Every structure is written in C-alpha cells, then in structure tokens.
Amino acid sequence: xxxxxxxxxxxxxxxxxxxxxxxxxxxxxxxxxxxxxxxxxxxxxxxxxxxxxxxxxxxxxxxxxxxxxxxxxxxxxxxxxxxxxxxxxxxxxxxxxxxxxxxxxxxxxxxxxxxxxxxxxxxxxxxxxxxxxxxxxxxxxxxxxxxxxxxxxxxxxxxxxxxxxxxxxxxxxxxxxxxxxxxxxxxxxxxxxxxxxxxxxxxxxxxxxxxxxxxxxxxxxxxxxxxxxxxxxxxxxxxxxxxxxxxxxxxxxxxxxxxxxxxxxxxxxxxxxxxxxxxxxxxxxxxxxxxxxxxxxxxxxxxxxxxxxxxxxxxxxxxxxxxxxxxxxxxxxxxxxxxxxxxxxxxxxxxxxxxxxxxxxxxxxxxxxxxxxxxxxxxxxxxxxxxxxxxxxxxxxxxxxxxxxxxxxxxxxxxxxxxxxxxxxxxxxxxxxxxxxxxxxxx
Amino acid sequence: xxxxxxxxxxxxxxxxxxxxxxxxxxxxxxxxxxxxxxxxxxxxxxxxxxxxxxxxxxxxxxxxxxxxxxxxxxxxxxxxxxxxxxxxxxxxxxxxxxxxxxxxxxxxxxxxxxxxxxxxxxxxxxxxxxxxxxxxxxxxxxxxxxxxxxxxxxxxxxxxxxxxxxxxxxxxxxxxxxxxxxxxxxxxxxxxxxxxxxxxxxxxxxxxxxxxxxxxxxxxxxxxxxxxxxxxxxxxxxxxxxxxxxxxxxxxxxxxxxxxxxxxxxxxxxxxxxxxxxxxxxxxxxxxxxxxxxxxxxxxxxxxxxxxxxxxxxxxxxxxxxxxxxxxxxxxxxxxxxxxxxxxxxxxxxxxxxxxxxxxxxxxxxxxxxxxxxxxxxxxxxxxxxxxxxxxxxxxxxxxxxxxxxxxxxxxxxxxxxxxxxxxxxxxxxxxxxxxxxxxxxx
Numbered sequence: 061x062x063x064x065x066x067x068x069x070x071x072x073x074x075x076x077x078x079x080x081x082x083x084x085x086x087x088x089x090x091x092x093x094x095x096x097x098x099x100x101x102x103x104x105x106x107x108x109x110x111x112x113x114x115x116x117x118x119x120x121x122x123x124x125x126x127x128x129x130x131x132x133x134x135x136x137x138x139x140x141x142x143x144x145x146x147x148x149x150x151x152x153x154x155x156x157x158x159x160x161x162x163x164x165x166x167x168x169x170x171x172x173x174x175x176x177x178x179x180x181x182x183x184x185x186x187x188x189x190x191x192x193x194x195x196x197x198x199x200x201x202x203x204x205x206x207x208x209x210x211x212x213x214x215x216x217x218x219x220x221x222x223x224x225x226x227x228x229x230x231x232x233x234x235x236x237x238x239x240x241x242x243x244x245x246x247x248x249x250x251x252x253x254x255x256x257x258x259x260x261x262x263x264x265x266x267x268x269x270x271x272x273x274x275x276x277x278x279x280x281x282x283x284x285x286x287x288x289x290x291x292x293x294x295x296x297x298x299x300x301x302x303x304x305x306x307x308x309x310x311x312x313x314x315x316x317x318x319x320x321x322x323x324x325x326x327x328x329x330x331x332x333x334x335x336x337x338x339x340x341x342x343x344x345x346x347x348x349x350x351x352x353x354x355x356x357x358x359x360x361x362x363x364x365x366x367x368x369x370x371x372x373x374x375x376x377x378x379x380x381x382x383x384x385x386x387x388x389x390x391x392x393x394x395x396x397x398x399x400x401x402x403x404x405x406x407x408x409x410x411x412x413x414x415x416x417x418x419x420x421x422x423x424x425x426x427x428x429x430x431x432x433x434x435x436x437x438x439x440x441x442x443x444x445x446x447x448x449x450x451x452x453x454x455x456x457x458x459x460x461x462x463x464x465x466x467x468x469x470x471x472x473x474x475x476x477x478x479x480x481x482x483x484x485x486x487x488x489x490x491x492x493x494x495x496x497x498x499x500x501x502x503x
Numbered sequence: 504x505x506x507x508x509x510x511x512x513x514x515x516x517x518x519x520x521x522x523x524x525x526x527x528x529x530x531x532x533x534x535x536x537x538x539x540x541x542x543x544x545x546x547x548x549x550x551x552x553x554x555x556x557x558x559x560x561x562x563x564x565x566x567x568x569x570x571x572x573x574x575x576x577x578x579x580x581x582x583x584x585x586x587x588x589x590x591x592x593x594x595x596x597x598x599x600x601x602x603x604x605x606x607x608x609x610x611x612x613x614x615x616x617x618x619x620x621x622x623x624x625x626x627x628x629x630x631x632x633x634x635x636x637x638x639x640x641x642x643x644x645x646x647x648x649x650x651x652x653x654x655x656x657x658x659x660x661x662x663x664x665x666x667x668x669x670x671x672x673x674x675x676x677x678x679x680x681x682x683x684x685x686x687x688x689x690x691x692x693x694x695x696x697x698x699x700x701x702x703x704x705x706x707x708x709x710x711x712x713x714x715x716x717x718x719x720x721x722x723x724x725x726x727x728x729x730x731x732x733x734x735x736x737x738x739x740x741x742x743x744x745x746x747x748x749x750x751x752x753x754x755x756x757x758x759x760x761x762x763x764x765x766x767x768x769x770x771x772x773x774x775x776x777x778x779x780x781x782x783x784x785x786x787x788x789x790x791x792x793x794x795x796x797x798x799x800x801x802x803x804x805x806x807x808x809x810x811x812x813x814x815x816x817x818x819x820x821x822x823x824x825x826x827x828x829x830x831x832x833x834x835x836x837x838x839x840x841x842x843x844x845x846x847x848x849x850x851x852x853x854x855x856x857x858x859x860x861x862x863x864x865x866x867x868x869x870x871x872x873x874x875x876x877x878x879x880x881x882x883x884x885x886x887x888x889x890x891x892x893x894x895x896x897x898x899x900x901x902x903x904x905x906x907x908x909x910x911x912x913x914x915x916x917x918x919x920x921x922x923x924x925x926x927x928x929x930x931x932x933x934x935x936x937x938x939x940x941x942x943x944x945x946x
Binding site: 070100102103106111112117118120355356357358360361376377378380381382383384385386387392394396421422423424425452453454455456457458459461462463465466475476477478479480481482483484485487488489491 | 513543545546549554555560561563798799800801803804819820821823824825826827828829830835837839864865866867868895896897898899900901902904905906908909918919920921922923924925926927928930931932934
C-alpha cells in the first residue's frame with residue numbers, strides 16, 4: 061500500500077510517523093512546500109525573543125532522519141493537482157512535474173495566514189508567520205528595526221509582540237476587536253494580560269483595525285481607523301489562519317463552513333482521501349456542532365487516529381474543547397471550553413464566577429496571585445474555564461478539560477480531592493475555590 | 504443550638520468556621536489542648552528549613568480572630584470526660600474543671616505521633632512533631648546540634664530530614680521498611696527520591712528499625728538493628744500518627760480498625776456526636792472498604808460536609824484516593840490511588856508502566872525530566888499514579904485524581920485533550936505518554 065501525504069506540518073509528519081509505528085510495510089511519501097519538517101511553529105516566537113537560541117534548536121528531525129524510518133520526505137514541492145478518480149497527485153519540484161500514484165491520500169495542507177485586503181500589505185517590511193522561514197525573515201528584519209506593529213492579538217500575535225519588545229523594539233500590538241485573545245478569554249481576563257503587556261512597555265491598541273500601510277517600497281507607517289497614524293519599521297500580520305482547501309476541492313472533498321469535513325476516523329467524503337490538522341473541521345464537545353481547532357496538539361492527536369484508520373485499526377477522534385495555554389514573559393494563561401460571550405452566542409445562559417487565589421500557601425514565599433474564571437451552563441455543568449498566573453496554569457486547565465469532558469457540574473468538582481503541600485498549592489485548591497464560588501450562584 | 508468541638512486542628516477549626524458561614528446563630532465552642540489554632544502543621548518542616556521565616560508566619564488566625572466571628576476558642580484545656588447521655592463534656596483548664604453542655608459534639612481529636620516502645624525514647628533530644636510547639640522545640644535544639652537522626656520516612660520524616668540538612672546538620676534518615684514513602688510510592692519511584700536526598704548529603708538507612716536510643720539524660724547514639732550505632736545529638740521520631748480515640752470510646756462511638764467510624768455525613772454511631780479529621784476512617788474510592796486518610800486536605804473537606812450536616816443541609820463526603828504531594832528541595836513528588844504493592848495486597852493484578860518525559864518542549868530551556876508511573880487494573884482502569892519532577896507535579900496528580908474518580912481507563916485518557924505551549928509542556932503531555940505506554944500492555 062502506498063500512502064501519499066501532502067503537507068509536512070504537525071498533522072502530516074506525525075501521520076507519517078504514526079503509520080510507520082503501526083506498520084513497517086506501507087510505503088509513505090510526504091510532499092511539502094517547506095524546506096524543513098518536524099519543527100514546532102509554536103516555538104517561533106520564543107526563538108525571536110531570544111529565549112531559544114536558534115531556529116536550528118526547534119527542528120526535531122530532518123528529511124534524512126525520516127529516510128531512516130523508511131519515510132520519503134520530498135521538500136520544496138508544489139502539489140498542483142489531485143485526481144481522486146485516477147488516484148494520482150501531480151507535483152512540481154525545480155520546475156519539473158511528477159505524477160505520483162497513491163492508494164491513500166492524506167491532505168495535511170494546513171492553513172495560510174489570513175491577511176485582510178488592504179493598501180500596502182505588499183510593502184517590504186510586512187510579514188506574516190507561517191513557517192520557520194518567515195520566522196527567519198522577521199529575525200533578520202528586526203536587527204535593523206526600531207519599531208514594529210503586530211496586528212492581531214491572538215496567541216501568535218501576543219507572543220511575537222512580546223518577543224520583539226524583548227529585542228528592544230518599540231512595539232504596538234493592535235487588535236480590531238475591543239479585547240485581546242478574543243477566542244479564548246473573556247474581556248476582564250484579557251485585561252489582566254493587557255495590563256501586563258503595557259507594564260512590559262508594549263502599547264496595546266484595541267478596537268481599531270489597521271486600514272492601510274504606508275511607505276515607498278518599505279513600510280513606514282500604519283494607519284488605524286481613519287486618522288491615527290503610527291510609525292513602524294516592520295509590521296507583522298497575525299490576523300488569523302485560514303485552512304488551505306484548493307487540493308481538497310480538486311479532490312472533490314466536501315467542505316464545511318471553514319475547512320474540510322471529516323468523520324471521526326479522519327475520512328473525507330471522498331474514498332481513500334483523508335485529512336488532518338489545520339485544514340479540517342472538528343466536532344465541538346459541548347454543542348456537538350462543527351468547529352475549527354487549529355492547534356498543534358489537535359493535529360498531533362488527529363494524526364494518531366488517522367494512522368490507525370489507514371492501518372485498518374479501530375480509531376475514533378473525540379470532539380474537542382480547544383484547550384490552550386501560552387506563556388508571555390512571566391505570565392502563563394490558559395483556557396478551555398466556552399467564553400462567556402461564545403456561550404451567549406450559542407444560546408447558553410452562562411453562570412460565571414471569577415476568583416483570585418494564590419499558587420502556594422499564603423505564608424509560603426513567592427506565592428503568586430492566580431485569576432480563575434469558571435463558566436457554567438444553567439444547570440451548573442462546567443463549560444469553560446480561564447486561568448492566568450505566573451505558574452501552574454497549564455495543568456489546572458487540563459484538570460478542567462477533563463472535568464468538562466466528563467460533564468461534571470461545579471457541585472461535583474467542589475467535592476473533588478486535590479493534592480496539597482504549602483510550596484505548591486493552597487489547602488483548598490484555587491480551582492475548588494472557584495467552583496465553590498460559582499456553586500453559590502445556584503442556591 | 505450549642506456545638507462543642509473538641510480539637511483545634513484543621514478538622515476542628517474549619518468545622519467551626521464552616522458552621523459560622525452557614526449559620527449566624529449557632530453557639531460554637533472549640534476546646535483545644537494547644538495554645539495556638541489555625542496553623543498548617545504541614546508547614547512546620549518549611550519553617551525548620553528556613554524557607555519560611557518564622558512560626559508566626561504560619562499561624563493564620565488567633566483565638567481573638569475567632570472571637571470576632573463569634574466562635575469561642577478555649578485553648579490549653581484537657582477534655583477529660585464525655586457523657587453522651589447527659590450531653591456534657593468536662594474539661595480542665597489551669598487545674599479547674601468545667602462541665603459544659605452540648606447539643607451537638609464534634610470530635611476532632613486528631614492523631615498522636617506513634618512512637619514505638621523502645622529503650623531511650625524518653626531521653627532529652629528525642630522529639631516528635633505534632634504541633635507548632637514541637638516544631639519550636641526542634642528549632643531550639645537544632646541550634647546546638649551537629650547531627651540528627653530522623654526515623655520514619657513518610658512525608659514529615661523526609662521534609663524534616665531535609666530541613667535539618669539545610670540547617671547544616673549531619674542527617675540520617677532511617678526507615679524500617681526497605682523504601683521511603685511506602686504508603687504512596689513504589690520502590691523504584693522512591694529510589695529516585697533517595698538518590699536526590701543522598702545527593703543533598705543525607706544518609707538514608709533503609710530496612711533497619713531503630714532498636715534503642717542511648718544516652719545519659721540526653722540522647723547520644725541510636726542503635727539500628729543489632730549492631731549499627733550512629734551518633735546523634737537529636738532524634739526525630741516521625742514514625743506515624745495514630746488516631747486519638749479515648750473520648751470517642753468514652754462517648755460510646757463505634758471504632759473501626761484504625762479510627763472512629765462515621766457515615767458520609769460525618770455522623771458517628773452515637774446521636775449528636777460527629778467526628779472529623781485524623782481521628783476518623785474514610786471510604787476508599789477504589790475498593791469501597793474503609794481506609795485512613797490523615798491529610799490536612801481531607802480534614803478541611805470533611806469539615807465542609809460536617810458543617811452542612813450540623814446546619815441541617817444536604818451533605819455527603821465522597822470516598823477518598825489519598826491524593827498527595829510534597830516538595831523536598833528541588834524535587835516535587837506526588838501520588839494518588841494505589842501503589843503496585845497495595846494493589847497486589849488487595850488482589851488486584853496491576854498493569855504498570857513507568858515513563859520518563861520532560862516538563863517542557865525538548866528544545867525549550869530548563870526542561871526538566873519527569874518520571875511518571877501509571878497503575879491500572881486488569882481492565883485498564885486507572886487505579887494509581889506517581890509523579891516526580893522539579894516542577895508541575897501537583898496539578899498532574901489532580902488530573903489523575905479526577906481520572907480515577909471518574910473511573911477512566913488508560914485508553915480513555917490517551918484520547919484526552921491537553922493544553923500545550925513549549926514553555927510549559929510537551930506537545931504530547933507526559934501523562935498522555937504514560938497512559939499510551941501502559942495501554943500498549945493490553946494489546
């Protein structure tokens with residue numbers, strides 16, 4: 061059997077590795093546009109900030125390493141055609157076209173940074189971050205730059221803004237919505253982050269889209285709304301990612317609102333064509349409707365399911381909650397499930413409580429404040445949680461992910477056992493304080 | 504209504520506070536042998552180590568603070584009699600006897616350090632750690648001491664041994680069993696801790712009980728087994744805690760194998776007599792049999808249930824898993840549920856896997872090794888987990904506590920979503936690696 065995988069990102073390359081773990085015989089070819097594979101794009105901002113020394117450090121494996129596993133990785137190719145009747149893909153490398161047969165085709169085409177149509181986006185000094193080469197270009201450009209504007213205050217935008225500030229640039233972080241991290245955080249929680257970013261010297265401009273970029277050949281200024289004009293030696297467009305769907309359309313795959321439709325075995329609507337990663341839709345665990353989960357972890361988890369499907373084993377990908385975490389400077393912030401406004405948009409009347417606790421016993425040195433917000437539906441079932449602190453956020457998000465997955469109410473969780481020692485927690489865990497408080501709203 | 508609480512530890516004092524939160528009218532009296540209340544005994548080792556500056560820091564409230572909440576705390580009393588027919592308690596303070604009526608009596612008598620009968624235990628320089636005064640005595644004694652033996656390598660023993668080492672003493676930690684933390688860790692996991700303690704300069708002597716202590720008026724030497732004799736200016740007996748049951752017996756309460764029997768509302772077998780904390784037995788979540796859970800968190804959680812019971816509200820205390828965590832020097836270690844040998848003793852054939860992972864992405868600076876052991880029953884249902892690392896242990900234990908409480912299998916958990924960012928986790932969480940590995944044993 062011959063499996064051809066289009067895309068060398070987390071979804072594609074993990075699918076290749078996972079198939080190989082299950083089966084030594086299957087022929088596996090990965091076709092990728094990039095010249096590098098097996099790196100974590102999530103790490104790009106940390107290289108830019110100087111926290112990680114070099115881009116080389118974040119490359120986990122080379123195409124040669126995959127050769128050793130008998131996985132053929134062909135880099136710097138453009139796949140131009142898919143024919144799902146004849147079961148072929150056509151790709152171009154160095155101007156030369158090759159037609160390749162497949163028994164099973166995996167579309168791991170990922171996403172492209174979405175750049176709103178706007179005057180000046182084609183100027184030099186305007187960047188988007190899709191891959192490691194983009195990261196290198198930004199790294200090069202920031203050496204001569206004094207000021208930067210990062211537009212789009214999702215995770216990547218915030219992380220890049222912080223990185224550039226660390227490198228001594230004057231940085232503006234701009235977001236057209238009235239808050240940062242709108243997908244995962246409520247405004248009051250995101251305000252804690254804004255305050256921190258401002259304390260670190262980043263200027264945060266909310267509620268105003270960039271309307272044009274100004275410059276001769278190189279960007280010099282950005283215009284916010286109608287009148288506000290800021291200088292900028294470089295502009296990073298971190299305005300989101302759109303699934304890349306051209307090949308999926310060519311193959312005849314059914315496309316949903318945002319991306320390729322797959323079932324819980326990662327099969328598309330076309331026989332022997334599968335899809336994985338940022339280019340597919342997932343099921344939302346709470347509502348059961350479709351959603352988009354463009355996270356590295358989701359891609360990696362999907363790749364395990366897909367490898368089992370391809371190898372003829374029992375497989376099932378579960379609905380997602382889009383559990384996330386990030387760290388910017390000292391602050392770790394994470395979230396899972398629905399925000400208050402997302403719940404409202406979906407006709408859930410959320411019952412919400414925010415508490416502040418500590419990461420250690422009150423009397424233990426270096427106890428840090430921890431802000432927690434818990435969101436329940438009208439029955440007390442937990443549907444969301446957001447946490448910000450200098451430490452110990454990620455695993456608490458994981459606990460809440462498990463609680464939501466299991467359908468627990470705030471009353472259930474209030475009774476749960478938590479491990480305690482003065483250096484690592486409060487005798488009543490911050491999560492328990494939060495769910496106890498929200499429980500009171502149901503009395 | 505008048506509630507009399509005997510005992511001012513976590514169970515007793517929290518019961519008082521929690522009753523007051525629910526009801527402003529109930530008369531509440533707490534009778535305690537100590538001269539201090541509302542401190543965390545778990546913090547004593549960290550004061551001894553110098554990490555926390557003074558014992559004053561760990562006292563959260565004074566009897567006067569309770570007065571303000573209309574809770575009468577009477578310190579330094581010995582309760583000598585309980586008459587559950589007449590509903591009275593008799594206590595002595597400053598040689599004077601007082602008889603006090605109650606409508607409801609709470610026994611929060613806690614536990615006493617168990618000291619094995621042995622020649623020399625009455626010598627000066629031999630200590631046990633029950634309360635803050637014991638801590639102060641050890642603090643005073645260690646100023647002049649050059650060497651110490653801590654016997655009993657449970658949490659308190661290890662923490663105290665490390666504290667004394669931090670203060671520059673030569674320290675021997677001894678345990679009659681062939682491993683440390685036998686209640687919570689498998690031997691191979693506890694060996695990681697032993698190695699660390701030894702690296703920190705603590706001599707660990709396993710598998711040999713102390714048979715006698717030698718000295719004139721003050722301890723000078725300890726004898727291990729028949730022949731081995733070590734010098735010691737001080738000896739700490741950390742050989743466990745036994746529930747204090749005299750008053751419970753006097754009241755006619757049914758006593759189990761280790762402690763007072765209570766139902767899930769914290770009611771004893773005697774009407775209007777309740778019990779809470781280290782002096783009661785709990786239900787074991789996995790087997791449903793009785794167990795003993797002498798943890799501060801358990802006492803605090805029980806006190807919430809008991810307060811609701813006393814105030815006539817719906818209340819239920821759930822079975823326990825004895826989830827624990829501690830930190831000694833750099834190392835954080837935690838566990839929940841059954842060890843391999845405890846499972847075997849209870850006729851469960853455990854399926855066990857140990858993995859080593861990292862606390863951050865491989866390429867991120869300061870990623871620390873994390874050792875995880877997962878224990879399942881024959882069906883793959885998770886029944887135990889042990890984790891050791893320099894960071895981020897406690898919350899992962901909490902996630903596993905929730906997983907065990909919900910009856911999840913290793914296969915279920917393998918599919919779970921975890922939050923990821925390079926500075927705080929691996930793209931596949933260490934817990935997932937562990938449950939994936941143990942899952943393979945069921946193929």
